[in-house]
Amino acid sequence: xxxxxxxxxxxxxxxxxxxxxxxxxxxxxxxxxxxxxxxxxxxxxxxxxxxxxxxxxxxxxxxxxxxxxxxxxxxxxxxxxxxxxxxxxxxxxxxxxxxxxxxxxxxxxxxxxxxxxxxxxxxxxxxxxxxxxxxxxxxxxxxxxxxxxxxxxxxxxxxxxxxxxxxxxxxxxxxxxxxxxxxxxxxxxxxxxxxxxxxxxxxxxxxxxxxxxxxxxxxxxxxxxxxxxxxxxxxxxxxxxxxxxxxxxxxxxxxxxxxxxxxxxxxxxxxxxxxxxxxxxx
Amino acid sequence: xxxxxxxxxxxxxxxxxxxxxxxxxxxxxxxxxxxxxxxxxxxxxxxxxxxxxxxxxxxxxxxxxxxxxxxxxxxxxxxxxxxxxxxxxxxxxxxxxxxxxxxxxxxxxxxxxxxxxxxxxxxxxxxxxxxxxxxxxxxxxxxxxxxxxxxxxxxxxxxxxxxxxxxxxxxxxxxxxxxxxxxxxxxxxxxxxxxxxxxxxxxxxxxxxxxxxxxxxxxxxxxxxxxxxxxxxxxxxxxxxxxxxxxxxxxxxxxxxxxxxxxxxxxxxxxxxxxxxxxxxxxxxxxxxxxxxxxxxxxxxxxxxxxxxxxxxxxxxxxxxxxxxxxxxxxx
Numbered sequence: 001x002x003x004x005x006x007x008x009x010x011x012x013x014x015x016x017x018x019x020x021x022x023x024x025x026x027x028x029x030x031x032x033x034x035x036x037x038x039x040x041x042x043x044x045x046x047x048x049x050x051x052x053x054x055x056x057x058x059x060x061x062x063x064x065x066x067x068x069x070x071x072x073x074x075x076x077x078x079x080x081x082x083x084x085x086x087x088x089x090x091x092x093x094x095x096x097x098x099x100x101x102x103x104x105x106x107x108x109x110x111x112x113x114x115x116x117x118x119x120x121x122x123x124x125x126x127x128x129x130x131x132x133x134x135x136x137x138x139x140x141x142x143x144x145x146x147x148x149x150x151x152x153x154x155x156x157x158x159x160x161x162x163x164x165x166x167x168x169x170x171x172x173x174x175x176x177x178x179x180x181x182x183x184x185x186x187x188x189x190x191x192x193x194x195x196x197x198x199x200x201x202x203x204x205x206x207x208x209x210x211x212x213x214x215x216x217x218x219x220x221x222x223x224x225x226x227x228x229x230x231x232x233x234x235x236x237x238x239x240x241x242x243x244x245x246x247x248x249x250x251x252x253x254x255x256x257x258x259x260x261x262x263x264x265x266x267x268x269x270x271x272x273x274x275x276x277x278x279x280x281x282x
Numbered sequence: 283x284x285x286x287x288x289x290x291x292x293x294x295x296x297x298x299x300x301x302x303x304x305x306x307x308x309x310x311x312x313x314x315x316x317x318x319x320x321x322x323x324x325x326x327x328x329x330x331x332x333x334x335x336x337x338x339x340x341x342x343x344x345x346x347x348x349x350x351x352x353x354x355x356x357x358x359x360x361x362x363x364x365x366x367x368x369x370x371x372x373x374x375x376x377x378x379x380x381x382x383x384x385x386x387x388x389x390x391x392x393x394x395x396x397x398x399x400x401x402x403x404x405x406x407x408x409x410x411x412x413x414x415x416x417x418x419x420x421x422x423x424x425x426x427x428x429x430x431x432x433x434x435x436x437x438x439x440x441x442x443x444x445x446x447x448x449x450x451x452x453x454x455x456x457x458x459x460x461x462x463x464x465x466x467x468x469x470x471x472x473x474x475x476x477x478x479x480x481x482x483x484x485x486x487x488x489x490x491x492x493x494x495x496x497x498x499x500x501x502x503x504x505x506x507x508x509x510x511x512x513x514x515x516x517x518x519x520x521x522x523x524x525x526x527x528x529x530x531x532x533x534x535x536x537x538x539x540x541x542x543x544x545x546x547x548x549x550x551x552x553x554x555x556x557x558x559x560x561x562x563x564x565x566x567x568x569x570x571x572x573x574x575x576x577x578x579x580x581x582x583x584x585x586x587x588x589x590x591x592x593x594x595x596x597x598x599x600x601x602x603x604x605x606x607x608x609x610x611x612x613x614x
Binding site: 047120121122154155156157158160161163164195196197198199201202235236237238 | 347565
């Protein structure tokens with residue numbers, strides 16, 4: 001990573017032409033993302049990542065409309081705030097930054113998607129109808145950073161009120177993906193459909209179908225699918241057998257998987273906590 | 283001597299059995315529709331931890347959130363059978379046990395939280411006594427906020443509400459008689475059917491507190507809020523008396539005090555929370571319709587007439603209503 005930083009700093013210092021710089025920064029961002037996602041020690045990432053995030057802020061300052069850079073930064077800030085920090089003011093602050101980059105990426109990628117935060121639900125639904133499969137990376141970037149902000153601000157009604165917009169976005173992604181996805185969209189929809197019990201209009205049966213689809217599409221390698229399936233669905237419907245089976249599968253599985261090692265390591269940590277607290281919960 | 287020995291032996295046996303009883307942990311299984319992760323469940327789990335510590339593990343509260351134990355009638359049946367010991371309920375859900383509980387939700391009875399708090403100083407003890415007589419111990423009562431009418435179309439007048447398709451929850455006799463007095467023919471649906479019915483247009487108007495409107499995602503369809511608080515929305519936590527009696531007197535005191543304090547806290551937090559939810563609704567584009575003084579007066583008159591009819595129909599005890607009104611300085 002230090003070498004990558006050096007490459008970026010040198011590139012900046014050289015004051016090369018804009019396109020070369022952009023390309024180098026995007027390259028760095030992509031490699032940084034890969035390095036982080038494949039890391040097996042959350043603590044190293046937790047302590048090392050902030051410096052790189054600031055570096056990305058600097059790169060964005062130079063290239064404020066670089067959609068890919070904005071999306072990578074949104075993703076890394078979102079991952080840091082949502083998965084590596086304890087809930088609190090700092091997590092909220094950084095999730096907000098992730099979402100602001102996501103929203104800027106939307107605007108940079110498609111002028112119709114500017115000012116998303118101020119659109120009402122009907123406007124968002126109408127905008128989504130016009131999106132195509134080529135918009136999927138952008139929708140994913142926006143949807144994930146937006147949900148991360150909601151998650152970090154779950155006690156604020158202003159954030160909770162945005163849930164239907166994000167849900168509509170993932171539902172649209174599901175349509176556009178057809179059979180091509182890795183299960184991530186289904187994972188989000190599983191969580192979003194597990195928020196309310198059936199008596200209040202929630203759709204736990206649908207949530208279960210989404211989680212099952214996410215398991216299949218991720219070839220059961222993304223262990224966070226198991227964890228969220230257990231935590232959000234199995235607890236909602238009080239199915240201890242399913243809860244424990246999913247979590248024990250996580251503990252028995254290997255963490256290492258391309259692009260999933262960090263998240264799997266975190267999933268294992270969470271699975272232990274859930275199995276323990278499950279004894280009191282059920 | 284022989285008799286003394288017998289007495290000592292008997293005393294020893296009694297002491298021993300008392301010790302065994304005390305050592306035996308009592309688990310009170312409590313069901314609720316409220317989902318895990320909600321503010322209410324967080325407060326209840328924190329109170330449960332406090333109870334466990336204060337009773338040195340002799341009393342445990344185990345929650346079944348999210349309606350996993352069934353609807354309110356199923357929960358009440360399971361409480362009678364001893365499969366559950368407690369439940370959290372809305373007023374209309376337990377009106378079959380103690381009809382006086384409907385008084386909290388009478389239309390326009392309380393103009394604001396201060397009036398409700400004042401009335402409850404007299405009302406709550408009478409309601410608790412009523413449930414106790416039916417074999418239930420009420421551990422906590424809290425106000426959740428005030429319900430407003432919200433609609434997909436502008437509803438500035440009573441005539442517009444009459445022309446709208448208005449939702450009414452199942453088993454809500456107070457709501458039914460109030461709407462009938464206003465000339466409204468409501469559509470009775472379960473809570474889970476409200477959102478799809480708003481989508482299809484089967485209903486256009488629904489009453490609820492702002493926080494629930496957001497939590498249930500109804501705000502994506504409801505665009506107008508008629509700014510006249512119609513009814514107070516209370517919540518109750520009660521346990522079956524036989525189960526409560528198995529807890530020692532000292533531990534009963536801890537339960538009452540800890541749960542009671544949590545409900546007092548929630549009573550304050552809920553109203554502030556609901557105000558924030560209302561502000562969030564406005565930010566989401568919901569339009570606030572302020573009724574004219576004449577409209578507001580007309581609605582309140584409808585409420586007063588409906589209350590008189592409910593009283594005449596014997597839906598609740600006139601004495602309990604009188605006590606609540608007198609506490610607010612509104613007695614006739």
